[in-house]
Amino acid sequence: xxxxxxxxxxxLLELMRLDLKIARLDQAMARAPAEVKNRAAAVAGLDEKSKxxxxxxxxxxxxxxxxxxxxxxxxxxIDKLKDQASEVRSNKEFVAFRSEISNLQGELDRLDGEVxxxxxxxxxxxxxxAEFDEEKGxxxxxxxxxxxxxxxxxxxVRAERDGLLKDRPEVTSKIPKEPLELYERVHQARGRGxxxxxxxxxxxxxxxxxxxxxxxxxxxxxxxxxxSCNRILFQP
Ligand SMILES: [Zn+2]
Numbered sequence: 052x053x054x055x056x057x058x059x060x061x062x063l064l065e066l067m068r069l070d071l072k073i074a075r076l077d078q079a080m081a082r083a084p085a086e087v088k089n090r091a092a093a094v095a096g097l098d099e100k101s102k103x104x105x106x107x108x109x110x111x112x113x114x115x116x117x118x119x120x121x122x123x124x125x126x127x128x129i130d131k132l133k134d135q136a137s138e139v140r141s142n143k144e145f146v147a148f149r150s151e152i153s154n155l156q157g158e159l160d161r162l163d164g165e166v167x168x169x170x171x172x173x174x175x176x177x178x179x180x181a182e183f184d185e186e187k188g189x190x191x192x193x194x195x196x197x198x199x200x201x202x203x204x205x206x207x208v209r210a211e212r213d214g215l216l217k218d219r220p221e222v223t224s225k226i227p228k229e230p231l232e233l234y235e236r237v238h239q240a241r242g243r244g245x246x247x248x249x250x251x252x253x254x255x256x257x258x259x260x261x262x263x264x265x266x267x268x269x270x271x272x273x274x275x276x277x278x279s280c281n282r283i284l285f286q287p
Pocket of ligand 1: 246253254255256257258277278279280281282
């Protein structure tokens with residue numbers, strides 16, 4: 052019995068190591084898309100920023116247009132007033148026209164000043180947009196590169212994982228039915244079918260084992276399951 056369990060335990064440990072390798076490769080494959088997702092999020096973030104700035108640019112350009120229309124109205128009025136001024140008869144009237152024209156000129160200057168200021172802001176915003184575009188191009192390039200690298204890596208990792216999965220039946224075929232079933236059940240449920248003992252603790256769940264069970268595990272006399280997590284215990 053002792054020799055027999057000894058052998059079975061060695062086979063189970065072999066299976067456990069194989070399953071650990073498979074689990075690590077599965078984890079690596081699950082992690083990879085996260086990298087691509089982060090890159091895509093960066094690109095989306097820049098898109099959002101660009102949209103905010105270009106919305107602002109649209110608003111500013113509308114403000115410029117408003118002022119330009121106002122300017123045209125003022126210019127038309129000035130032309131009309133100049134025509135009328137040429138036909139005035141009294142000096143008093145002439146001064147009144149001059150004063151009105153001068154007021155409108157003042158308005159024109161104010162509008163021109165405002166348009167210049169807004170244009171400067173538009174220029175800055177457009178420079179910012181160009182920056183965002185450039186940054187986005189770089190991010191997109193990195194995203195594409197990351198995706199290509201991941202595709203390549205995934206192919207290798209997947210091939211390795213598939214190879215290990217193919218090896219698995221050969222390993223399990225050497226293990227008797229009962230311990231194999233116990234192993235597979237916990238492996239499916241908890242990811243690991245076995246746990247090492249550390250002192251009298253199960254390293255899988257932390258449960259304290261009886262002194263007798265610890266003794267049996269240390270001497271490899273028969274199969275012992277953790278009292279709490281049901282993993283097959285072994286002495287490392
Ligand atoms: Zn346990």
